[in-house]
Amino acid sequence: MSFWDYVSSRREQLWIETWMHASAVFQCMVIATLIGVVVAIATYRSALASRIAIGTTATVLTIPSFALLGLLIPMLGLGVAPTVVALVLYALLPIVRNAIVGLAGVDPQLVDAARGIGMNRVMILLRIELPLAWPALLTGIRVSTQMIMGIAAIAAYVSGPGLGNEIFTGLARLGSANAINAAWAGTLGVVVLALLFDAAYALLGRLTVPRGIRG
């Protein structure tokens, strides 16, 4: 069976797996972005606190994903729960780091000026600092998404959802006719999804980066 025959004969299953993969990554990115921005806001004003936040998230990123999943299984069982926790943890570092760098890089004179025209802390954060930090944050989100796309594939081994299942099916049927097709479908599917997400972020950047700081 050729690759295209394989894809068209399993169209529905592949479509579901692709959808699950994309939706898992997207939802984990939303959670990770919320947590990451809160952590960054809480720590960016202190060099020590931001160093601790970045150090901790960097340490998590160093842990091989298979080992982290292995540690989460005894606590959370197999399936969706360990997948979500692992993906969120891995996504945090680029987001936290870039959000801190972005927030700390805002010109203090701008903040002073904002305070001078009567803005309070929250308004300064929402209307001055976060918009100016947004391009850096968006880059962090892009990097995180690319990374957890691939990690999500490994999560299929612990019964996680998504295209990783195709890859492990290929591995399990080593030698059978469709093994290569399944592995290709899974791998290419992840690559294509990653590129689509990246294009979407590029578009989002075009639409949302404030005019004044656009390159």
Added chain:
Amino acid sequence: MSGGPVRPVGSAVDAETRAARPPALPSRFGWTDFVVMPVFLGLVLLVLWQWISHQDLDPIERVTLAWPNVRRRIVEHIQLTALSTVLVLIIAIPLGILLTRRQARRFAPFALALANVGQATPAIGLLVLLTLWLGVGVKVAIIGAVAYAVLPVLSNTIAGLEDVDRQLVEAARGIGMSMPGVLFKVEFPLAVPLVLAGVRNALVLNVGTATLATFVNAGGLGDIIQDGILLQRTVVLIVGSVLTVVLALTVDWLASLAEQGLRPRGLRNGG
């Protein structure tokens, strides 16, 4: 937690992030760099050891967790990591230098674009495809790890060399240095921090890919984790995972010390 200046993440190092200057943090060695991580890892191992010795192990767990087996997996893991890292550096650094020379510079964007696509490729997919093509074994695991890590290190090297101030290069040429002289005495020392970051990056990626080597029958600590999952033995699963984590953090810690220690003196502060 290692020191070092805080850099934004982003392989492409977008202009936006580059513009946002990181807060200046001290980047010299502090005593915490030497103490915190080893003490933490030592404690983790101690707790693991205590916990194991109070467990009632069944025969299967006893066999899997016997020291000779565990030691073999650790040694395999270190070998896989070391070998693939050496290969990555042998390929990526000369290639990075080559792609920043004037004659070959037009190929650099192509390599960077390829690196971006490569980043999106799942390591496990790559490994499985290689296995279907070449069969199982250590060789395939190493090829997979190298293929996976070579592009990020390459793009780091290119970015590092391109970041070198053109005026410095011209000044060096102006005082009569040869092209190789400029490369080895000016460009390379200035790019050392980024190359060292690439080395660390390769090590971390390869420790992770070596964990997946078990799927292609190439051993490593992933074997113990997989045993734990397949045999449904939580103790085995936890021992395998914790040992892998400890090994990965140790490797990263050593690499971070090297990253700071080998940095040229003039670049120690602020990166």
